[in-house]
Amino acid sequence: MQRNALIVAGLVVVASLAGAPGTALAQSDDELVTLTIEVVNPSSNQRLGGVTLVATWNGGEERVTTASNGQALIDVPEAATVEITTDDDQYTRNEPYRIRVATERSHTIEVSRKADLDVVVNDAEGPVANARVTLSQDGVEVVSGRTDSDGLYQSGTVAQGEYTLAVVKPGYYRTTQDIVVAGSPERTVSIERGRVDYDVVVEDPHFDPARPVADATVSVQGVGEVQTDDNGAATQLLPVNSRLEVTVSKEGYETATETVTTNESESSLVFELSREATLSLTPVNTRVVVGEVVPVEVTNAYGEPASGVTVRLDGEAVARTDENGRATVRIESGGEHELTARGGGATSEAVTVRGVGEGGETATAETQETTEPETTRATTAPAGDSGPSPLTTFGPLVVVVLLIAVGAAYLYRRRRDDAPNPWADDEEEEEPEADDDDEMW
Structure with a gap:
C-alpha cells in the first residue's frame, strides 16, 4: 500500500516537471508580437527583395532580409519601442524607421539608393x-x-x-x-560678404522713465568703436549672420557686455548702463569745538541722499544716515579726525575735520599762530631805526589828554545849564500873578 502511494507521488512530480517548460514557453510566446515589414522604393514604388534590415529595442536586436516580395517578419516584445535601419550595400534611409508601440501589424518602410x-x-x-x-x-x-x-x-x-x-x-x-x-x-x-545696420541705444535705468546716456563708447568685437549721441544712440555696420560681443562703457558707469546675433536685416539692441556705486560725504564744517557735534550729509552717485549708510570716525562706526542722508558725529578730542561713509558696497573718500577747544593743544597752537605776528609787528623796530617811534612813546599820553579835555567840556556845559538866567527872572516879574481860580484849574 505504501509502495503504491510512493509511485503515485513520483508520477505527479515528474508530470509537474515535464509540464513546466511548456507553460513557460507558452507564456513567452504570449509576450511577443510579429511585425510584418514591407520595403519599397518610393521613386518607383517597387517592392525590394534582398534588403537587410536591423531591428533594435531595449535589450534586443534582430537582423532580417526581405524576401522577393519585399517582406520580412520580425518578432519583438509586445508594446516595445522599435527602431529599424538598413544595413545594405545599395539602399539606405536618412533616419531610422521608428515604431513607438509594437503591435501585431504591417509596416511599409521606404528606402532609396545610396548617394x-x-x-x-x-x-x-x-x-x-x-x-x-x-x-x-x-x-x-x-x-x-x-x-x-x-x-x-x-x-x-x-x-x-x-x-x-x-x-x-x-x-x-x-x-x-x-x-x-x-x-x-x-x-x-x-557666397558673398555683407553687412547690416545695427542700432544700439544706451539708457540709465535709475530714472523713470530711463534717460539716455550720451558719450558712451560702444565697442564691437572685431569691428570697432562708436560714441552715443545726445539721445544715447549709435549705429554700427555689423557683419551679417554673425555672433558678436558688444561692450558699452563710460567713465563713472558700470560696463555692460552682451553677445548679439546678426541676421540679414536691420536690428537694434537696448543697453542699460548704471552709474558705479559711489558715496560722497560732506561735513557742514571742518572745525568743531571738542565735545560738540558736526552734521554731515551723504549722497550717492546721482547726488541723491543716501539713507542707511554707516558713518565712520577714524575707522569706527559712530552713526547711520537718516532718510535724508544726514547724520551727526560728536568730536570728543582735539586734532585731526577722518570721516568716511560706507554702504551698498561703496566707501566715500575720507574727509578731515579738526577738533578745537579752549586749553587744548590745538587751541593753544592756533592762538600762538594768530598772536605772534601781531606782537612782532608791535615791538620790532623797523630796520635802520635807533629807538622807539614817537607814536609808540607818546600814544598813551595823548589819549589821557584827550579824555581830560572831553571831561572838562562836559562839566563846563553842565554848570552853564544849572546857573540862573537873569533874562528869565525879568520875564517872570512881568508875568501877572495868577488868582485863586487860575490855580484851581
Whole structure:
C-alpha cells in the first residue's frame, strides 16, 4: 500500500516537471508580437527583395532580409519601442524607421539608393574655409558640416532624392539651392560678404522713465568703436549672420557686455548702463569745538541722499544716515579726525575735520599762530631805526589828554545849564500873578 502511494507521488512530480517548460514557453510566446515589414522604393514604388534590415529595442536586436516580395517578419516584445535601419550595400534611409508601440501589424518602410554629394564653396577671392553646409529635406536637417581649407565639404552617404542645400558663414549672406542628389555629384556654391545696420541705444535705468546716456563708447568685437549721441544712440555696420560681443562703457558707469546675433536685416539692441556705486560725504564744517557735534550729509552717485549708510570716525562706526542722508558725529578730542561713509558696497573718500577747544593743544597752537605776528609787528623796530617811534612813546599820553579835555567840556556845559538866567527872572516879574481860580484849574 505504501509502495503504491510512493509511485503515485513520483508520477505527479515528474508530470509537474515535464509540464513546466511548456507553460513557460507558452507564456513567452504570449509576450511577443510579429511585425510584418514591407520595403519599397518610393521613386518607383517597387517592392525590394534582398534588403537587410536591423531591428533594435531595449535589450534586443534582430537582423532580417526581405524576401522577393519585399517582406520580412520580425518578432519583438509586445508594446516595445522599435527602431529599424538598413544595413545594405545599395539602399539606405536618412533616419531610422521608428515604431513607438509594437503591435501585431504591417509596416511599409521606404528606402532609396545610396548617394553622396561634394560641395565646393568659394567667394570672389577663392575657396572659403569653415563655411557651414547643410542638406535638408522638408525642413529637416539630414547632414551638415564645414568646408576644409580647400573649401570642400563631403556629405557622406545619403538617400538619393531632392534636397535643399544651404551654405553660410559669419560675414557672408546665406545661399540656398534646391538640388537632386543621385550618384556622386559635385556642386559649386559662391557666397558673398555683407553687412547690416545695427542700432544700439544706451539708457540709465535709475530714472523713470530711463534717460539716455550720451558719450558712451560702444565697442564691437572685431569691428570697432562708436560714441552715443545726445539721445544715447549709435549705429554700427555689423557683419551679417554673425555672433558678436558688444561692450558699452563710460567713465563713472558700470560696463555692460552682451553677445548679439546678426541676421540679414536691420536690428537694434537696448543697453542699460548704471552709474558705479559711489558715496560722497560732506561735513557742514571742518572745525568743531571738542565735545560738540558736526552734521554731515551723504549722497550717492546721482547726488541723491543716501539713507542707511554707516558713518565712520577714524575707522569706527559712530552713526547711520537718516532718510535724508544726514547724520551727526560728536568730536570728543582735539586734532585731526577722518570721516568716511560706507554702504551698498561703496566707501566715500575720507574727509578731515579738526577738533578745537579752549586749553587744548590745538587751541593753544592756533592762538600762538594768530598772536605772534601781531606782537612782532608791535615791538620790532623797523630796520635802520635807533629807538622807539614817537607814536609808540607818546600814544598813551595823548589819549589821557584827550579824555581830560572831553571831561572838562562836559562839566563846563553842565554848570552853564544849572546857573540862573537873569533874562528869565525879568520875564517872570512881568508875568501877572495868577488868582485863586487860575490855580484851581
